[in-house]
Amino acid sequence: MTKIERNKQTEHQFNAFIDYYLSFPSYLGSYKRSFDILIKDVLATNSHVDYITYPLLFLARHCMELGLKTNIRYFAKYSGKDDYVKAGTHDLENLFxxxxxxxxxxxxxxxxxxxxxxxxxxxxxxxxxxxxxxxxNSTFHALDKNSDAFRYPVDKEQNPSFNKGERINIIDVSELLEKSMTLFVHTADVFAKYTDYADEIENYYEGLMKEQYEQNMPY
Incomplete structure (x- = not known):
């Protein structure tokens, strides 16, 4: 490991404000940037991906989970449904x-x-x-249904996390993750022109009702 020289710049650079970004979109962006950094490191060092496969795939899978949960929370306001809004599940199929x-x-x-x-x-x-x-999403669900196979070599019953001979192409994962991020990050943006208008209508009627209520208040 490279020793970090302690000086004014590095002390500021490595002082993490972990209470600043407590939102689902912020967490999603952070995990995706971490995935990208590891991919670039494999290319830059000409290393085989095996030496960081498990954390790399965990980051990608967690991006999927965070992306789904982020959008579920956003659209719940307009869908009138509460399915998985406060879900404590890691099941990607159900979340999708x-x-x-x-x-x-x-x-x-x-x-x-x-x-x-x-x-x-x-x-x-x-x-x-x-x-x-x-x-x-289906690939990750099949490989790691409970979000533990990329974190531990065995499951709760002490069985190997993966079968002998299992392979996965990380380039395929990276390309599909980019498309997933397009869906997760831009879906709300694309439909904002509709949901923002719905918000305006709601705000208008709330203001109208408040005005009528205040006019009927006895003084």
Whole structure:
């Protein structure tokens, strides 16, 4: 390990403000940057990926989990559903289904409650990207259902975490993770033009009701 020289610059550089970024999007970004740094290190050092495979795959899998949970929390406001909003699960398949449910219900509620129709092209782009992301999600679910196989060599029953001969191409993982991040980071941005309008309508009616209430208050 490289010894870190202690000086004013490094003391500031390595002083972590761990209470500053307590949000799901911040955690997601942090784990994804860590994944990218390790990938670049493998390329730069011409090392075989095996020497950091497990933490690398854990980071990628955790990005998937955080990305799904981040979006579930965002869309729950508009979907009217509470499925997996406060989930203590690591099950990627259930989280992925819940994510799709919240987005689909958001589409329905935007139309039924606010008369807002989501454009067909936006729906299609979302569904097409979901199909690609589901490939990586399913791979991680099969390899590490409970989010412990990349952390420990054996499961709770002391069985090997992986079968003999199991392989996974990290380049494939990296490429699919990039597409996953596009889905996780930009889905809310793409549909913000609809949800922001719904927020404006809600705020307008709340203000109107407050005004009417205050006008009827006895003085």
């Amino acid at each position: 289904r819940a994510f799709e449910l919240h987005v689909e219900k958001t589409f329905e509620n935007l139309k039924s409650k606010y008369g807002i129709e989501v454009e067909k092209e936006d729906k299609k782009s979302f569904k097409d990207l979901c199909k690609e992301v589901e490939n990586l």
